[in-house]
Amino acid sequence: MELIHFRILLALKRRGTLNSASELLHLTQSALSHQMKNLEQRLGIILWRKQGRTLVLTQAGQYLSDVAESVIATVDSAEQHLALLAAGKTGKLIIGIDCHACYEWFRTILQPYLQTWPELAIEVTSRYRFNSFEAIQQYKLDAVLTSDPVFNGVLHYQPLFDFELVLIVAKQHRLAERQFIEPSELQEETILTYPVERERLDMFRKVLQPAGVEPLAHITVEETDIMLQLAASQRGVCLLPEWLLADKVKNPDVISLRFKDLPLAKTMYLATRHEDVQLEYIQWLIEHAQSKA
Amino acid sequence: MELIHFRILLALKRRGTLNSASELLHLTQSALSHQMKNLEQRLGIILWRKQGRTLVLTQAGQYLSDVAESVIATVDSAEQHLALLAAGKTGKLIIGIDCHACYEWFRTILQPYLQTWPELAIEVTSRYRFNSFEAIQQYKLDAVLTSDPVFNGVLHYQPLFDFELVLIVAKQHRLAERQFIEPSELQEETILTYPVERERLDMFRKVLQPAGVEPLAHITVEETDIMLQLAASQRGVCLLPEWLLADKVKNPDVISLRFKDLPLAKTMYLATRHEDVQLEYIQWLIEHAQSKA
DNA sequence: CCCAGGTTATGAATTTTAATCATCAATACA
DNA sequence: TGTATTGATGATTAAAATTCATAACCTGGG
Missing domain, CATH: 1.10.10.10 (Winged helix-like DNA-binding domain superfamily/Winged helix DNA-binding domain)
Structure with missing residues (x-):
């Protein structure tokens, strides 16, 4: 038949x-x-x-x-x-989110994006958080927001904006008055992080482990808001993008600190397959992401 | 594609x-x-x-x-x-019913039929009552139960059983004691029939009109049970297949009469397309219809 | 480090399938 | 009763799909 x-x-x-x-x-x-x-x-x-x-x-x-x-x-x-x-007139854009903080940032751009591309179905997922690199190659994702690129030519990484990681502490914290701090000073602190492996956490990878410091405790938190609340009530300290704090005017009880001689500069990238870079709705995302920064 | x-x-x-x-x-x-x-x-x-x-x-x-x-x-x-x-293992048999009485009879065979052919979807309809001849040719019906065949070779008519039409009257009716009656004696009676045109009613076509008799009144009734109840309470008389009364032991208040020199013998047929006669579930229907008679 | 064994892609030849053309047979209608 | 219109059918032609042979490529193991 x-x-x-x-x-x-x-x-x-x-x-x-x-x-x-x-x-x-x-x-x-x-x-x-x-x-x-x-x-x-x-x-x-x-x-x-x-x-x-x-x-x-x-x-x-x-x-x-x-x-x-x-x-x-x-x-x-x-x-x-x-x-x-x-004809590129429709489609479904599946955006992978690679770190919790990325998602916080993406929320600020999502609304205008939805309005500009009403026909485009958009899905945001952190399902492939730990293997977004493979997922995008297998067409399970179309774009990945990440600040940990793997430059090997397979994917196209579009820099969106630079940012700095800062240490978030409560205003009443013993270190709050300091201009710069040392990693070793975190030895007696409780560290707040998202629930992923230490190897993927800049706090451990770039701050504590290079200095050979093992903190007092390590608590994982799913939600950024809760993490900030915990920090504000002196339950711990955390490393977050500085712009995150700027957006959170609702959190006046914390301040940000920088490490001495340890610039934690990062760049947020949008990773796509090379073939998709020219798609209109990808281009729009790139442009508006940059102007946003 | x-x-x-x-x-x-x-x-x-x-x-x-x-x-x-x-x-x-x-x-x-x-x-x-x-x-x-x-x-x-x-x-x-x-x-x-x-x-x-x-x-x-x-x-x-x-x-x-x-x-x-x-x-x-x-x-x-x-x-x-x-x-x-x-393979003839399944199908939908749409059976057309051409007269109310046919339906009454078919009900007695329906239950064993459904049990014998559980896979067969059966639909019984009187939708094509007035043009079942065309309907069966256009595959809208597969079989028609009728006692008014049209023998012209287009359809296959399988005789199922013979029956006689009898006049149903209440036990207390003035004619109830009579062995035979004349059509003219119905002049003062109310006639009960199913709601179809007179030309299709044997009561008029075969009894009253040949004798030139116009009855007192003509009341149409949809349901056979109600027709019998009306007859039992002396609201009228009706012409029905004799076997219908035999089944209705629950109606002991009526009796049947025959007309003198006017045999109302009829035959019930199952009409099918020639091509379908050999189908197992049609054959079963024919055999069981005959043994039932 | 290369090779054996696996993958898909591709061009040309072959086979299979589908479409057409030219009819026929049946029917309906003037 | 002829004529036009319907679908069916067999033979022929046209098109499409399949295969074969082989290229290009990747992966894992000695």
Whole structure:
């Protein structure tokens, strides 16, 4: 059974005669007759019968033409959708988020993005947090917001903005008055981080481990807001992008500190497949991300 | 876009490699590759990409393979259903009922029929009561129970059983004691019939009109039970198959009368298309209808 | 580090399939 | 009763799909 058989049944239903149906399909009447005869023989069942000079569908034929309605509708709509996809007029942009802080930033750009691209379905996921590199290659993601790029030519990394990681402490914290601090001074502190492996945490990778410091405790927190609240109530200190604090005017009880001679400068990148860089809605994202910074 | 493309996408999804998928479809890897390349060119969109030595679906490819799941499932199930239909193992038998009394009789056979053919969908309709002859030719009905056949060779009429029409009157009726009655004696009676045209009612066509009798009144009733109740309470008399009364032991307040020299013998037929006579479930119906009589 | 064994892609030849053309047979209508 | 219109059908032609042979590529193991 092939789509042509469904199309013939539908055309016959629409036009009434095989002759007329053949015009609809840009084929000859003979072609339709041959095709259906062939199908009937393979199925071992009669689909229509000539009655007078019109065709009457048998029960099997009726049934099959009902199936045809549904199948052809599905196929045609898929074809149309693919045509739009091919023209870049629609699509689904799946954006992977690689770190919690990235998500906090992305929220600030999401609203205007949705408004500018109302036709574009957008999905933001942190599902591939730990293997976004593979996910984007396997088309499970279309873009990844990350501040830990892997420059090996496989992906296109578009720098969005630079930022600095700062230590967040409560205003009443013993170190709050200091202009610069040393990693070693965190030895008696409780460290607040997102719940990922230490190797992926700049706090450990860039601050504590290079200085050989093991902190008093390490508490993981899912939500940035909660992390800031904990810090404000002196339950610990954390390393976060400075712009995060700037946005959080609702958190006046914490301040940011920098480490002496240890610049924690980072760059936020948007990673995409090379082939997708030119897509309009990717370009828009890049431009607005930069102007936002 | 053809079914083969959907099948290739599904086989690839199942087996992982095109080589393995080709076995599933009993084709060569080359055939699958050519087909999909061709589709891609026509659609103007890439569906997969070779990554290392495996294929990775693009977003469009993912989308199309999802469509494929649905389309192929529909088509395969339709094919299976048609195979059953072809083998006569399933089907839908639409039985047309041509007179109310026929329906009363059919109810007695319906239950065992449903039990014998659990797979068979049965629909009983009186929708085509007035044109069942055309309906069966157009495959809108598969069988018609009728006691008014049209023998012209177009349909196959299978006699099921003979029966007699009798006049139903209340036990206390003035005619109840009589052995035979005359049509003219109905002049002062109220006639109860089903709500169809007089030309189709044996009471008028065979009894009253030949005798030139116009009765006192004519009341139409949809339900046989109600008609019998009305007769029992002396609200009128009616002409019904004798077996109908035999089944209705719950109606002991009426009796049946016959007309003198006016045998109202009828035969119940099952009308089918010639091509369907051999179907098992039609044969069963015929045999059991006859034994029932 | 290269090679064996695996993958998909591709061009040309072949086979298979579908479409057409030219009819026929049946039917409906003037 | 002829004429026009319907679908069916067999032979021919045209098109499409499949295969074969092979290239190009990747991966893992000695």
